[in-house]
Amino acid sequence: MPSHKIRSTTIVAVKHDGKVAIAGDGQVTLERTIMKGKARKVRTLYKDSILAGFAGASADALALFEKLESHLEEYKGNLERASVELAKAWRTDRYFRRLEALLIAASKEKILVLSGNGDVIEPDDDLAAIGSGGGYALAAARALVKYSSLSAAQIAEEALRIAASICVYTNEDITVLTL
Numbered sequence: 794m795p796s797h798k799i800r801s802t803t804i805v806a807v808k809h810d811g812k813v814a815i816a817g818d819g820q821v822t823l824e825r826t827i828m829k830g831k832a833r834k835v836r837t838l839y840k841d842s843i844l845a846g847f848a849g850a851s852a853d854a855l856a857l858f859e860k861l862e863s864h865l866e867e868y869k870g871n872l873e874r875a876s877v878e879l880a881k882a883w884r885t886d887r888y889f890r891r892l893e894a895l896l897i898a899a900s901k902e903k904i905l906v907l908s909g910n911g912d913v914i915e916p917d918d919d920l921a922a923i924g925s926g927g928g929y930a931l932a933a934a935r936a937l938v939k940y941s942s943l944s945a946a947q948i949a950e951e952a953l954r955i956a957a958s959i960c961v962y963t964n965e966d967i968t969v970l971t972l
Contacts, residue, residue, distance in 0.1 A: 802834055803926030803956045803963040804846035806897045806904045807934055808919035809945040812971055813899050815844040816949035818926070818957060819966030821851065831966050839865035842900060843872055844970050848924030849894030857883070857894055861907075872900040876913045884911035895923040901972050922952070926960030946971045 801822040806815045817834035820827060835846040836858065843865060847854030860882060864875035876898060883889045889909075896907040904921045906914045914921075920938065922931035933955035937948045950969050957963040 801962045802848045802924040803922065803930050803953055803960060804834060804848055804897050804924055805922040805927070805930040805934055805949050805952050805956075806844070806846070806899045806920070807938070807945045807949045807952070808899065808904055809938055809948060812945040813844060813901055813904070814945040814949040814969055814971045815846050815897060815899055816946075816953045816967055816969040817846045818953055818963045819968065820962060820964040822962060827964075830964055833968050835968050835970050837970060838862050838898075839870050842870055842972070843898055844900075844972060845896060845898045846923075847894050847896050848927070850892070853892035854894040854896070856889075857892060857896055857907075860889070861896070861898065870900075872898055872903065872905065873913075876905050876907055880907055880911050880913045883907070883909045897921050897923055899972070922956075924963070926953075926956035926963035929956035929959045929963075 804817045815835050819831045821829040821832045861879050864878045868874040920934045930952040933952040946969050953967045957965045
């Protein structure tokens with residue numbers, strides 16, 4: 794099973810005032826070396842109705858995105874059902890259980906965090922973050938939701954900027970997607 798001590802990125806998702814945003818930084822590291830600074834770790838899925846981001850091994854995450862997309866097609870965009878099916882395959886399939894990544898997927902209705910342990914977690918406060926700077930981004934997003942009038946996209950971006958100022962595995966080349 795993967796250790797889930799995923800480093801080398803930060804992804805944050807925010808559902809606020811009827812909008813959903815997901816943001817990811819662009820840093821890719823190999824051990825202690827920055828290999829790339831402008832990677833895209835967030836994308837839209839299923840007819841641009843689902844946002845998703847990953848932390849962990851890029852090739853593994855791309856395989857998981859493909860599998861999630863196929864489940865979204867199969868279940869006509871039902872994020873919760875597709876996520877449960879992905880988590881089951883991830884945990885039980887010999888190939889998938891070796892994949893080391895975490896995913897956040899979001900629709901207009903909900904945000905889910907998915908792991909190879911079979912977890913499909915819907916956060917209580919419509920905020921989620923993963924990766925090495927995830928804790929910093931989540932704390933920043935919570936404060937920004939409570940004490941600012943920023944939009945979901947602005948909160949996600951600013952939370953990542955705050956995480957990047959603390960976490961050496963997170964940079965300020967930020968991609969933000971919204972629904």
